[in-house]
Amino acid sequence: MPTPKTFTGGCxxxxxxxxxxxxxxxxxxxxxxxxxxKGLHLAFLAPTNFQLRAGEENLxxxxxxxxAIRHQLCIDCGVDVFARGTRPDGTEVIALNVSCIDGIDLSTIAMTPIDGRNR
Ligand SMILES: [Zn+2]
Structure with missing residues (x-):
């Protein structure tokens, strides 16, 4: 199992x-x-595993x-950095746009196909 890592990133x-x-x-x-x-690839995190460090007023x-999902876009560059959502059981979740992680190389990330179009 992969071990959790702490990443920085932004718009x-x-x-x-x-x-x-x-x-x-x-x-x-x-x-x-x-x-x-938008070419979004999302990772779902507990809110405790996500801290906004700058730019709250720029969203x-x-x-x-x-x-159900509240996408948070930078008002200047338009990047969809993350979204706030609520799971069916009522718990809050963060959907992070992994493309916003500093230095990320999407070609090295294993993707999970989701059939969102037909949900
Ligand atoms: Zn921006």
Whole structure:
């Protein structure tokens, strides 16, 4: 099993910065409309494993569909850094855009196919 690591990352312009801890064992390759159009690959984290370090005031919330997932976009560069969501059992979850992790190489990440389009 991969061991959790702590990563830093942020949006493209650098105003939004975060620190996150994850083993990146489950990273989505989802075929839903937003993941396809934005090229999103998400890792789901407990809120305690995600800290926004800078740029809280630089975030714009984007909602669609059932508004179950609240996407957080940098208002300057437009990058969708993370999203806040609620699991069916009511617990809060962070969906981190793994492409925002500093130095990430997506070609080295094992992706889990998700059929979001048909959910
Ligand atoms: Zn930005």
């Amino acid at each position: 493209h312009c650098g105003q939004v910065r975060f620190e996150a801890t994850s083993d990146l064992a489950m990273v989505t390759a989802c075929n839903c409309s937003i993941c396809t159009k 714009k919330e984007y909602l669609f569909n059932r508004h």
